[in-house]
Amino acid sequence: MSAPLSPRGYRAPLWALTIVLATVCASAQTKIVAPKNAYKPSDDVQVGQEEAAKVRKELPLLNDERLHQYVETVGAKLVAAIPPEFQHPEFKHTFEIVNQKDINAFALPGGPMFLNRGMIEAAKSEAEMAGVMAHEISHVALRHGTAQATKARAPSILSTVGQIAGAVVGGGWGSLIGTASQIGPGVYVMKYSREYESQADIMGAQILARAGYDPREMANMFKTLEAEGGGSGPEWLSDHPNPGNRYEAITREAAVLQVQGRADTGQFATMQARFKQMGPAYTAEQIAKGQAPKGSGGTVPTATVARGPVKVDPPSLQLQTYTPANFLRVGVPSNWKPVKDGGATFTPPGAFFDQNGQTGFTHGVQLGTAKGTGNLQRDTESLLKSFARTNPQLRLQGSVLRDTVDGRPALTSTLSNVSDITGQPEQIAITTTQLPSNTVLFIIGVAPQTEAATYTDTFRRVRQSVKINAR
Numbered sequence: 001m002s003a004p005l006s007p008r009g010y011r012a013p014l015w016a017l018t019i020v021l022a023t024v025c026a027s028a029q030t031k032i033v034a035p036k037n038a039y040k041p042s043d044d045v046q047v048g049q050e051e052a053a054k055v056r057k058e059l060p061l062l063n064d065e066r067l068h069q070y071v072e073t074v075g076a077k078l079v080a081a082i083p084p085e086f087q088h089p090e091f092k093h094t095f096e097i098v099n100q101k102d103i104n105a106f107a108l109p110g111g112p113m114f115l116n117r118g119m120i121e122a123a124k125s126e127a128e129m130a131g132v133m134a135h136e137i138s139h140v141a142l143r144h145g146t147a148q149a150t151k152a153r154a155p156s157i158l159s160t161v162g163q164i165a166g167a168v169v170g171g172g173w174g175s176l177i178g179t180a181s182q183i184g185p186g187v188y189v190m191k192y193s194r195e196y197e198s199q200a201d202i203m204g205a206q207i208l209a210r211a212g213y214d215p216r217e218m219a220n221m222f223k224t225l226e227a228e229g230g231g232s233g234p235e236w237l238s239d240h241p242n243p244g245n246r247y248e249a250i251t252r253e254a255a256v257l258q259v260q261g262r263a264d265t266g267q268f269a270t271m272q273a274r275f276k277q278m279g280p281a282y283t284a285e286q287i288a289k290g291q292a293p294k295g296s297g298g299t300v301p302t303a304t305v306a307r308g309p310v311k312v313d314p315p316s317l318q319l320q321t322y323t324p325a326n327f328l329r330v331g332v333p334s335n336w337k338p339v340k341d342g343g344a345t346f347t348p349p350g351a352f353f354d355q356n357g358q359t360g361f362t363h364g365v366q367l368g369t370a371k372g373t374g375n376l377q378r379d380t381e382s383l384l385k386s387f388a389r390t391n392p393q394l395r396l397q398g399s400v401l402r403d404t405v406d407g408r409p410a411l412t413s414t415l416s417n418v419s420d421i422t423g424q425p426e427q428i429a430i431t432t433t434q435l436p437s438n439t440v441l442f443i444i445g446v447a448p449q450t451e452a453a454t455y456t457d458t459f460r461r462v463r464q465s466v467k468i469n470a471r
């Protein structure tokens, strides 16, 4: 036992020690200064959105809502952890998975990020995957793309977005700077300088710690990547070259950072297993030869006979807007697709069936118009009767409810049916509203009875998203 100290005598040095430690921590974290930039943050957004639109057309995006939600969830945690002085509220951070085997990922100015499936599969933990994402987010937050363009040409020449965008579209980043790398036909991403790489590593570590991931996992991920793909490592490493002592620099920064809470979602193993259930990812060569589907596949594939329950991914909470007719806009869950380009039937993959020319769907919505009399109630009744002729088991459940569609009076009827496709009970919601010239617009939602609770809400949101431009 040491000699007793008076409370006052004991406390004073402890307080002093705490203050000293706090000062050391604050000064030890590396201070980052964003490079000079002649562009406005809104220029980053515009260039990035234009390039992202091309990427979405050229590369095979993975059409899997659960995996998409997963990377969005991790990405959102990281974006929230960007140091406040580098947050740009106008930036739109999105996270999409490319169904490509090669270990790569890239982010475009202003926020769109694309992660190759091969990159996620190469990671050993969620924190390792988050390490690459935090590094990419740092390039975006520090605006390295437009900063590099600023360096490459006199600001007076490249002072308009049109010119940057034009340069990107024409492959001009490459000829301008000589360091662009082609990721797909006509799509280019930046290769950064060692100085920018070093900044992205350090800020990436800071973001990880603030988000609740151990920043040393980023260093581990870079080691994992170096071990992959032979001598020079995978594509990602040649786009993001080692600025020298990468592992040591990140570990040194990590030592002065405090990990804030615990961000790990615990879903990494489940998500890895999900990839394993899918067909193989495409190689860069297959994509270049046009052997991979472009974008998210365009339309849903048609399934064949299923006499039994049909399982599909749950409807995304995010809506994607379509214009099935020039007077009509509608938002449907973003993991649904039109059955035909420009068509007005939207279903998740695996829910649309063609049985010897008889088509139908187990989950989804269909919009259409019918000739009426100008009396909505009477027209709705005759519409339901005509549906009952092809669906003999169709029954009205409860009463028809007053509703609105884009501010117009509407009627919503809930019906039960037995699906021709599955032989199982299903629930159908039909909403009708009056258009000019005695025409009725109808919106039909179909879902199995067992999933009615989920889909009732989806159909309501789809109805509420409808915009009608007809007088």
Ligand SMILES: [Zn+2]
Pocket: 135, 139, 192, 196, 197, 200, 239, 240, 241
């Ligand atoms: Zn980088």
